[in-house]
Amino acid sequence: MENIISMKHLYDFQLIEAVARTGSMRRAAEDMNLTGSALNRRIRRFEEDFGFAIFERLPGGVRLNPAGELLLHHYRGARSDLARVRSQVADLSGERRGHVSIACSQALTPYFLPEQIARYRAQHPGVTFAVKVGDRVQAEEQLATFSTDLALVFEPIYLVDFEVIQCVPQQIHAILAADDPLAEKPELRLRDVLTRPCVLPSAQYGVRHLLGLAARKRRWELQPVVESDSFELIRHYALHERAIGFQIPIGLKSVADTGLVFRPLSEADVPVGNLFLGQKQGRTLPVASARFAMQIAGAIVDYAG
Amino acid sequence: MENIISMKHLYDFQLIEAVARTGSMRRAAEDMNLTGSALNRRIRRFEEDFGFAIFERLPGGVRLNPAGELLLHHYRGARSDLARVRSQVADLSGERRGHVSIACSQALTPYFLPEQIARYRAQHPGVTFAVKVGDRVQAEEQLATFSTDLALVFEPIYLVDFEVIQCVPQQIHAILAADDPLAEKPELRLRDVLTRPCVLPSAQYGVRHLLGLAARKRRWELQPVVESDSFELIRHYALHERAIGFQIPIGLKSVADTGLVFRPLSEADVPVGNLFLGQKQGRTLPVASARFAMQIAGAIVDYAG
DNA sequence: ACATGTGGTTCCTAAAAGGAACCGCTATTG
DNA sequence: CAATAGCGGTTCCTTTTAGGAACCACATGT
Numbered sequence: 001m002e003n004i005i006s007m008k009h010l011y012d013f014q015l016i017e018a019v020a021r022t023g024s025m026r027r028a029a030e031d032m033n034l035t036g037s038a039l040n041r042r043i044r045r046f047e048e049d050f051g052f053a054i055f056e057r058l059p060g061g062v063r064l065n066p067a068g069e070l071l072l073h074h075y076r077g078a079r080s081d082l083a084r085v086r087s088q089v090a091d092l093s094g095e096r097r098g099h100v101s102i103a104c105s106q107a108l109t110p111y112f113l114p115e116q117i118a119r120y121r122a123q124h125p126g127v128t129f130a131v132k133v134g135d136r137v138q139a140e141e142q143l144a145t146f147s148t149d150l151a152l153v154f155e156p157i158y159l160v161d162f163e164v165i166q167c168v169p170q171q172i173h174a175i176l177a178a179d180d181p182l183a184e185k186p187e188l189r190l191r192d193v194l195t196r197p198c199v200l201p202s203a204q205y206g207v208r209h210l211l212g213l214a215a216r217k218r219r220w221e222l223q224p225v226v227e228s229d230s231f232e233l234i235r236h237y238a239l240h241e242r243a244i245g246f247q248i249p250i251g252l253k254s255v256a257d258t259g260l261v262f263r264p265l266s267e268a269d270v271p272v273g274n275l276f277l278g279q280k281q282g283r284t285l286p287v288a289s290a291r292f293a294m295q296i297a298g299a300i301v302d303y304a305g
Numbered sequence: 306m307e308n309i310i311s312m313k314h315l316y317d318f319q320l321i322e323a324v325a326r327t328g329s330m331r332r333a334a335e336d337m338n339l340t341g342s343a344l345n346r347r348i349r350r351f352e353e354d355f356g357f358a359i360f361e362r363l364p365g366g367v368r369l370n371p372a373g374e375l376l377l378h379h380y381r382g383a384r385s386d387l388a389r390v391r392s393q394v395a396d397l398s399g400e401r402r403g404h405v406s407i408a409c410s411q412a413l414t415p416y417f418l419p420e421q422i423a424r425y426r427a428q429h430p431g432v433t434f435a436v437k438v439g440d441r442v443q444a445e446e447q448l449a450t451f452s453t454d455l456a457l458v459f460e461p462i463y464l465v466d467f468e469v470i471q472c473v474p475q476q477i478h479a480i481l482a483a484d485d486p487l488a489e490k491p492e493l494r495l496r497d498v499l500t501r502p503c504v505l506p507s508a509q510y511g512v513r514h515l516l517g518l519a520a521r522k523r524r525w526e527l528q529p530v531v532e533s534d535s536f537e538l539i540r541h542y543a544l545h546e547r548a549i550g551f552q553i554p555i556g557l558k559s560v561a562d563t564g565l566v567f568r569p570l571s572e573a574d575v576p577v578g579n580l581f582l583g584q585k586q587g588r589t590l591p592v593a594s595a596r597f598a599m600q601i602a603g604a605i606v607d608y609a610g
Numbered sequence: 611a612c613a614t615g616t617g618g619t620t621c622c623t624a625a626a627a628g629g630a631a632c633c634g635c636t637a638t639t640g
Numbered sequence: 641c642a643a644t645a646g647c648g649g650t651t652c653c654t655t656t657t658a659g660g661a662a663c664c665a666c667a668t669g670t
Contacts, residue, residue: 013314036647036648037650038627057649059646070390329615
């Protein structure tokens with residue numbers, strides 16, 4: 001998966017990464033299909049070449065020291081840059097192959113991303129995709145450690161090392177049964193929905209965060225009857241108990257004919273959130289990723305309108 | 306020199322760079338102390354691992370193809386980034402060692418840089434320096450290929466990939482004998498000096514460029530009696546024939562007691578040039594280089610005032 | 611036509627890396 | 641408290657890999 005690149009000169013770094021991950025030379029050795037003694041010798045020799053120890057030896061295992069952290073970050077950067085070079089070389093050889101990895105929120109999985117990926121692959125069948133779903137913190141981490149090329153996140157937190165490619169506003173929508181009396185209003189107030197049973201995403205998600213802000217401002221408290229990190233569960237549960245779920249509109253096109261409707265919350269009550277498409281600051285992306293980024297940058301603008 | 310870092314995993318790239326430099330596998334093999342057959346095998350195996358050929362095989366030698374150019378640029382970036390990591394690790398080990406490489410114009414060599422380097426080394430004796438003198442084009446090239454950390458150039462041309470750290474104006478000064486009648490004026494006009502025998506830097510230098518611009522505007526032509534790429538020769542020749550040389554003030558502190566004086570040209574005649582201190586766009590410099598950059602950034606501002 | 615240079619290949623030897631067993635240590639556990 | 645299990649580190653020996661020398665096919669320039 002990641003080892004597609006795995007050129008030989010980076011083998012030492014792969015070993016170091018494995019040791020750092022497992023916290024033990026012997027376990028890492030098993031992972032990498034060699035014996036503990038061999039791995040130990042490689043690590044020690046590497047440290048000698050490098051000039052500094054990169055692991056703390058503890059009883060019961062090893063751990064990266066600060067020097068090792070710096071070094072591992074360098075390796076991840078170098079590896080991703082080599083992948084970019086390989087991609088550019090493949091591109092100028094006319095191969096039109098490549099690989100795109102994107103970290104995104106769950107809201108993008110039911111409708112938006114499948115459609116976009118299919119559209120892209122229709123033009124470039126040689127390009128493969130890796131979609132890593134997670135909350136906004138995980139997305140930013142994966143960007144920082146070169147684990148992903150792109151991130152598409154709603155209301156990211158830190159935005160350090162995050163280069164914004166595109167940013168579109170997304171007002172939170174309430175999801176309710178089609179025959180719910182509230183469904184007749186074109187726009188819902190916060191007091192309309194918070195007096196009803198609510199199904200909310202868990203705390204780490206941006207939708208929950210914005211709803212929490214809006215509620216706290218009015219000295220209310222969010223009291224979800226169901227709380228989940230599965231947006232799919234939230235949507236389906238809204239139908240079962242006639243409870244109210246929440247989501248951003250880009251994730252809602254698909255609920256149209258499932259007995260559910262969605263209505264925006266009033267901007268006077270809940271602040272508008274932003275959906276960010278970004279990459280790691282300063283990176284040059286592989287060609288396939290860069291092209292795909294351009295495509296969805298345009299697409300999210302269309303969806304927002 | 307550059308191989309201070311030379312960790313083992315970059316050996317293949319060092320070989321590739323040697324082949325690219327010499328244009329021949331056998332000559333590169335000699336340089337790197339191995340035989341042609343061994344080197345050839347390594348290159349071919351590397352290309353197989355990488356997935357693409359990186360050399361064009363011509364009768365009479367080899368040459369990097371576009372893929373190879375991309376790859377070599379990646380390598381130079383990775384190498385310099387590893388050097389930075391090593392520097393940071395050394396720094397957090399309290400070693401206060403390091404190496405600073407700077408490309409600069411000749412104007413900085415007689416007085417400014419020696420003083421600055423001495424001042425820095427007085428505080429950090431473990432830090433070594435490499436000063437590469439050249440014209441402004443060479444300085445920018447060296448920055449782009451990671452051959453130098455810093456560049457201090459007068460009137461750089463392209464400024465692509467050039468991250469400006471500091472920029473100070475420098476008005477061109479005329480250099481003349483202390484007993485020259487013109488020396489009595491505090492400021493000289495262009496017509497005063499161009500009617501006299503002139504000693505000019507050659508075309509690639511910024512001083513010549515600005516003088517040429519000013520002259521062409523008035524439909525005059527520069528007709529130097531002596532033209533040289535040695536600023537030292539220009540200074541000394543001014544004394545011998547009582548000709549007029551040109552230089553920027555930061556390079557002139559040292560001529561005070563050599564029978565020469567310097568007077569600024571009027572800003573109405575010759576546009577003010579700029580002395581730029583810069584690094585490669587987006588790079589994180591090794592600690593020693595970053596600290597030295599901060600020092601001279603302050604120093605050139607003082608000199609300009 | 612020849613000598614000289616090139617990249618590429620083969621065969622064989624030299625060097626480097628890996629595997630298995632063992633050492634000294636520490637934390638856990640009966 | 642002693643036995644045990646797991647850890648990093650070391651040693652010895654085997655396996656694998658890389659390097660050296662000679663050679664080939666080819667192109668160039670005398």
